[in-house]
Amino acid sequence: MMSMTFLLTxxxxxxxxxxxAIVAAMGVDKTKDGRxxxxxxxxxxxxxxxxxxxxxxxxxxxxxxxxxSGDNLVEASRRASGRISRRLYYAHTNLVVxxxxxxxEEGLNTLIDAFDRDPEFRNTSTLVxxxxxxxxxxxxxxxxxxxxxxxxVLKTLEFTERKWGENVKxxxxxxxxxxxxxxxxxxxxxxxxxxxxxxAQKLDNLQxxxxxxxxxxxxxxxxxxxxxxxxxxxxxxRGTVWILDxxxxxxxxxxxxxxxxxxxxxxxxxKTSVSAQVKNGKPHISVHTRVEGDISEMEVPVDITNPxxxxxxxxxxxxxxKKELRKAIERAQKNKTDILGxxxxxxxxxxxxxxxxxxxxxxxxxxxxxxxxxxxAYVRRAGLRNKSFLSGxxxxxx
Amino acid sequence: xxxxxKTERRVLKFxxxxxxxxxxxxxxxxxxxxxxxxxxxxxxxxxxxxxxxxIKQKTGNSSDVVxxxxxxxxxxxxxxxxxxVEGIVDNQAIQEFLLxxxxxxDHKEVINPHNALELLSEDMMTIGNISSITNxxxxxxxxxxxxxxxxxxxxxxxxxxxxxxxxxxxxxxSTTQMVVRGPKGAFTESLGTNTAMVRRIIKTPDLWxxxxxxxxxTKTDVTFMYIHGIANDKVVKEIRQRLQRIDIDSIxxxxxxxxxxxxxTFTPFPTMYNTERPDVVAGNLLEGRxxxxxxxxxxxxxxxxxxxxxxxxxxxxxxRFDIATSIRLLRILMFMISLIAPATYVAVTTFHQEMxxxxxxxxxxxxxxxxxxxxxxxxxxxxxxxxxxxxAGIRLPKAIGSAVSIVGxxxxxxxxxxxxxxxxxxxxxxxxxxxxxxxxxxxxxxISARLIRFLFMIGAATFGFYGIILCLLMMVVHLCGLxxxxxxxxxxxxxxxxxxxxxxxxxxxxxxxxxxxRLITANTVREGTNQYPHPPASRGxxxxxxxxxxxxxx
Numbered sequence: 001m002m003s004m005t006f007l008l009t010x011x012x013x014x015x016x017x018x019x020x021a022i023v024a025a026m027g028v029d030k031t032k033d034g035r036x037x038x039x040x041x042x043x044x045x046x047x048x049x050x051x052x053x054x055x056x057x058x059x060x061x062x063x064x065x066x067x068x069s070g071d072n073l074v075e076a077s078r079r080a081s082g083r084i085s086r087r088l089y090y091a092h093t094n095l096v097v098x099x100x101x102x103x104x105e106e107g108l109n110t111l112i113d114a115f116d117r118d119p120e121f122r123n124t125s126t127l128v129x130x131x132x133x134x135x136x137x138x139x140x141x142x143x144x145x146x147x148x149x150x151x152x153v154l155k156t157l158e159f160t161e162r163k164w165g166e167n168v169k170x171x172x173x174x175x176x177x178x179x180x181x182x183x184x185x186x187x188x189x190x191x192x193x194x195x196x197x198x199x200a201q202k203l204d205n206l207q208x209x210x211x212x213x214x215x216x217x218x219x220x221x222x223x224x225x226x227x228x229x230x231x232x233x234x235x236x237x238r239g240t241v242w243i244l245d246x247x248x249x250x251x252x253x254x255x256x257x258x259x260x261x262x263x264x265x266x267x268x269x270x271k272t273s274v275s276a277q278v279k280n281g282k283p284h285i286s287v288h289t290r291v292e293g294d295i296s297e298m299e300v301p302v303d304i305t306n307p308x309x310x311x312x313x314x315x316x317x318x319x320x321x322k323k324e325l326r327k328a329i330e331r332a333q334k335n336k337t338d339i340l341g342x343x344x345x346x347x348x349x350x351x352x353x354x355x356x357x358x359x360x361x362x363x364x365x366x367x368x369x370x371x372x373x374x375x376x377a378y379v380r381r382a383g384l385r386n387k388s389f390l391s392g393x394x395x396x397x398x
Numbered sequence: 399x400x401x402x403x404k405t406e407r408r409v410l411k412f413x414x415x416x417x418x419x420x421x422x423x424x425x426x427x428x429x430x431x432x433x434x435x436x437x438x439x440x441x442x443x444x445x446x447x448x449x450x451x452x453i454k455q456k457t458g459n460s461s462d463v464v465x466x467x468x469x470x471x472x473x474x475x476x477x478x479x480x481x482x483v484e485g486i487v488d489n490q491a492i493q494e495f496l497l498x499x500x501x502x503x504d505h506k507e508v509i510n511p512h513n514a515l516e517l518l519s520e521d522m523m524t525i526g527n528i529s530s531i532t533n534x535x536x537x538x539x540x541x542x543x544x545x546x547x548x549x550x551x552x553x554x555x556x557x558x559x560x561x562x563x564x565x566x567x568x569x570x571x572s573t574t575q576m577v578v579r580g581p582k583g584a585f586t587e588s589l590g591t592n593t594a595m596v597r598r599i600i601k602t603p604d605l606w607x608x609x610x611x612x613x614x615x616t617k618t619d620v621t622f623m624y625i626h627g628i629a630n631d632k633v634v635k636e637i638r639q640r641l642q643r644i645d646i647d648s649i650x651x652x653x654x655x656x657x658x659x660x661x662x663t664f665t666p667f668p669t670m671y672n673t674e675r676p677d678v679v680a681g682n683l684l685e686g687r688x689x690x691x692x693x694x695x696x697x698x699x700x701x702x703x704x705x706x707x708x709x710x711x712x713x714x715x716x717x718r719f720d721i722a723t724s725i726r727l728l729r730i731l732m733f734m735i736s737l738i739a740p741a742t743y744v745a746v747t748t749f750h751q752e753m754x755x756x757x758x759x760x761x762x763x764x765x766x767x768x769x770x771x772x773x774x775x776x777x778x779x780x781x782x783x784x785x786x787x788x789x790a791g792i793r794l795p796k797a798i799g800s801a802v803s804i805v806g807x808x809x810x811x812x813x814x815x816x817x818x819x820x821x822x823x824x825x826x827x828x829x830x831x832x833x834x835x836x837x838x839x840x841x842x843x844x845i846s847a848r849l850i851r852f853l854f855m856i857g858a859a860t861f862g863f864y865g866i867i868l869c870l871l872m873m874v875v876h877l878c879g880l881x882x883x884x885x886x887x888x889x890x891x892x893x894x895x896x897x898x899x900x901x902x903x904x905x906x907x908x909x910x911x912x913x914x915x916r917l918i919t920a921n922t923v924r925e926g927t928n929q930y931p932h933p934p935a936s937r938g939x940x941x942x943x944x945x946x947x948x949x950x951x952x
Contacts, residue, residue, distance in 0.1 A: 022760065
């Protein structure tokens with residue numbers, strides 16, 4: 001009898017692989033009547049994994065898009081089952097895209113609960129805000145090289161963060177944490193569809209060596225109380241990432257003897273620390289960053305065998321970085337959004353005093369904050385050459 | 399099954415009186431059924447012809463029983479007979495040491511029927527082992543064991559000369575337990591050769607040997623060996639008792655003995671080790687174990703056995719410790735693979751799709767797309783196919799065997815995948831499992847893993863990883879409950895004996911293994927202290943050479 005009970009349990013949580021619709025990415029938009037519009041990017045396994053099973057079945061796209069609307073996310077997801085022959089499986093959803101309109105008008109706060117509550121859904125999935133488009137258009141786009149568009153988005157973010165530093169990869173968990181943290185603004189990675197959205201969905205798009213419509217990492221979304229307030233591009237974006245201590249490697253150009261941006265300095269490692277002091281009830285922040293790197297290109301004849309020249313280059317790099325960080329801080333202060341986490345640093349060093357500042361931190365104290373920036377920059381290597389190629393050319397011409 | 403047996407036992411307990419009444423009646427009946435294997439305790443007659451008639455009648459005039467009648471004495475008036483069974487005796491010995499010495503003897507003058515046997519045994523027969531027999535029971539036993547009988551007319555005794563011999567397989571290389579380094583010779587079917595091979599390795603008078611005959615009809619020689627002072631006396635006594643208790647018509651292989659004396663029948667795990675390598679037997683004897691030799695098989699039983707023993711190969715002790723240790727770790731890993739690899743695949747693809755990286759799950763899903771069966775059925779199908787192929791491959795003659803393997807490779811590998819009956823991933827899993835199960839050194843353990851694997855697969859198909867863990871727990875609990883001749887099967891893990899852990903899943907250098915397994919042996923000291931090898935000279939730079947070099951230069 002006892003052993004019979006074991007057999008009677010059957011396989012209640014069993015789900016065969018062939019009955020699953022693996023959702024790779026999910027887009028959330030707001031319809032005109034205020035309902036949620038869910039766009040699901042579902043993997044067609046046979047078309048993704050090549051090999052002999054598919055038998056060259058490249059005629060159909062690697063992903064299929066289904067969409068549904070509902071008053072909340074769960075309703076929309078359940079409603080979508082009427083269109084899909086399989087059970088929706090969210091455990092492999094690594095990308096959540098939120099439309100710009102939705103992020104601006106309603107914010108992310110209302111969405112988070114559904115994602116966090118569902119046991120299947122991963123908190124580590126990446127959150128992206130569609131830059132100048134709806135989430136649906138972004139999710140629908142087919143991409144070359146990485147057949148699953150969700151993967152393309154994730155990998156692009158990961159590598160551009162590491163190599164260029166104007167973008168960040170933000171997971172759902174990180175966004176949740178910074179949304180909850182008092183007096184803190186939130187940064188979310190932005191992604192953009194370049195080209196015609198109609199063309200982007202077509203398989204023809206992939207037949208070209210230079211697809212007309214592509215996806216591109218673009219900007220950092222600044223969120224204040226969950227709502228999108230600003231996009232950061234270029235130098236302020238990189239400065240922001242820098243202060244957040246997320247720069248792994250980037251390239252900094254400096255001027256030399258009147259010529260603009262002729263020496264490229266490649267960072268190898270950097271460490272940024274933010275510390276806070278409170279004087280007379282007024283908070284004071286100092287940012288210290290130490291960066292080491294290589295000289296990777298010189299378009300002017302410079303003799304770097306001379307240590308004094310190296311020192312000069314280092315000083316220019318310092319100035320350049322300092323300028324960038326300053327820009328980022330000024331932009332954040334203009335937005336009245338503490339995306340740099342200064343509030344948290346004050347909270348850590350002076351918890352009692354921060355309690356008073358907390359409520360008005362973003363609007364009153366943060367914009368007027370005094371920030372000291374100190375930069376240490378070092379040139380460690382100069383690649384395989386010493387003198388610039390140009391200096392050799394110049395000498396021979398004499 | 400188990401329940402049925404339990405209830406039977408209970409019935410026996412509740413009605414002892416009923417069975418007690420019947421028991422004595424039953425016993426003689428059973429003996430009657432047993433044909434004429436029990437010889438009447440009849441004494442040897444005085445008349446030679448009577449004796450010979452009895453022999454002929456008893457052996458049914460078998461053509462291989464040779465009765466050679468001879469005459470001795472000065473007047474050739476003393477009738478005698480030599481009786482032996484052709485084929486199991488050493489013909490040359492009979493020729494040279496019996497017939498020649500009897501027929502060309504120099505005692506013709508003094509011999510008479512009264513002193514004939516004494517003279518024969520003391521003076522005439524130049525053969526090693528001679529005994530005197532008075533009854534037919536002993537006589538037939540020694541005759542059938544290959545001894546030669548000498549009967550003399552007018553004497554109610556017989557002489558039995560040990561002339562065991564006949565065709566024997568020579569010592570060849572081990573076929574079931576091969577090593578790269580180590581002694582090559584394996585046991586043969588002859589018990590005498592086998593025990594001699596062990597004696598040749600362990601040259602101590604403390605290597606004791608006890609023999610008995612088991613099997614009412616076959617009268618098989620069973621011998622057990624142990625080293626007095628190292629083996630535990632209690633275990634020796636227990637083995638002796640269990641062997642003596644055996645009452646069966648035949649012992650054809652040591653497997654019979656194993657199944658009749660093992661501690662627990664209802665377990666997939668072997669509780670006695672078997673080997674055909676003399677060095678393995680010697681090593682185990684030196685750890686305090688007892689070896690049971692059975693005539694007619696090269697496989698020697700070793701008891702008590704512990705779980706870890708089945709993952710150790712003789713070579714582990716010959717190779718250096720770092721290599722031996724890593725190979726042992728590999729074996730444990732392989733055992734786990736052969737146990738749970740298909741179960742894990744089933745669990746992952748039907749319950750825990752979130753645990754695999756996205757790209758991999760997409761790849762597996764793509765393969766499974768065209769497969770009509772659930773993952774469990776697919777796994778079961780492939781495992782069964784493999785088991786069938788393996789079984790077919792073992793039994794077949796070599797010439798056909800290769801054909802089977804070709805068909806098998808095609809069926810399992812290529813065609814099944816192309817026909818969309820199984821997925822390529824499943825083929826990989828099954829192949830890895832198969833290879834892993836072949837890599838377990840002990841065949842007994844490998845085959846039990848193969849059996850339990852199906853249980854794990856069922857567990858995985860019903861409960862996922864939870865089921866696998868459940869099965870693993872059950873297995874571990876069961877293993878901890880097992881005993882082999884009173885020794886816990888999981889020793890030295892459960893009970894945990896730190897000193898003995900140096901020779902389990904790892905094999906520490908020999909100089910650290912100072913103690914023999916504590917639960918098994920009666921004397922734990924294996925080696926002296928300070929066995930760490932010390933190089934004689936310091937390894938610093940030797941200055942003298944440099945100076946010499948300078949001199950030469952000058």
